[in-house]
Amino acid sequence: MIADLEREPVFIVPYDPEWAMWFTAERERLLIILGSRAASIEHIGSTAVPGLSAKPIIDILLCVGDMSDRSSIISPLVAAGYAYVPEYEETLPERLFFYRRQPWACHVHLVRTDSDFRQRHLLFRDYLLIHPEACAAYARLKEDLAKRFRHDRRAYTDGKNEFIRALEIAAAAERSRGLTGC
Template sequence: MAEYPREVLERSHATPEQMAAGLVGEWPRGDRPIVVQEYDPAWPGRYEDFRARIAGALGSRIVGIEHVGSTSVPGLPAKPIIDIDVLLDDTEDESRYLPPLEALGYRLILREPWWHGHRMLIDDVEELHLHVWSRNAPEPIRHRLFRDWLRTHPDDRALYARTKLDLARSTRDNPGDYNLAKNTVIDQIFERVFAA
């Protein structure tokens, strides 16, 4: 069994108040309902396009870059948004990485220093969620573990797919509830990941 530090094993949940406090500007989609669609085999190629642009803009500042989230799991229905984790030495000094990312057309939407220095940028049509983390943040490790587990465990992939589709319907009038509502099932899957 792999040994993980406590910071990786203990998943934190943001409160709605914390999420609101971290918001910088407005979401482009506003209060439109969440759309979860069948897996699109073009998603890995879209990630590669984004990755190349980001790597070109940030160069050697990047410690790591990964395709994460549901679009990174073949066969998993997802919102058609590519999630990317970028690890830097430190996210505190935004002047080192925000200007080159803004030059690509990305804009800062979340600043969450309380959550391992997390920053999130999006593009204007919200096809990309770019998560910027400090090198030692535990959350990107969890992202990779969850992705890799779902890639190799079809029962949990099916459970997560059903959950996402059900929640997209049930949160139609309150789309802001979608992400927080997934936490129960995500935590159940993580119990199996860490027990394996």
């Protein structure tokens, strides 16, 4: 399953306002499936940032308070049509990863509400929302990487890591100084 995802070509497209509506619909669907087990559901990734070009895949941060009974979370999501990819837990053991392709592509990152994964992704999104120059630089980087690594998703992702880490550090510094909403 992981190989299928990594073989997909990388295409960056201009921002589409429908992405916000797709997220809202998917959020409602997840709330129906998981009910009160979903502590929060956030739109993350490039599709969450108005004006930012992106791969047309909605990234969703699904947070739960307790992950000790994984089957009570995994089973209903799989039954509702989300594919579970346990192989990703080897590199990110704090996250469960799911995806769905219809009616639109989405990736669901399931984590505990107190996870570092959650904190980093929300900081990154919020930093891009309030720093247009960083957003523009990120768009240029992604477009360049997508051209260079159209058929190598891992290289595309790896090529973004240094930039993302630098923005995460900048966002954390701003937050600690109380300079922004990050």
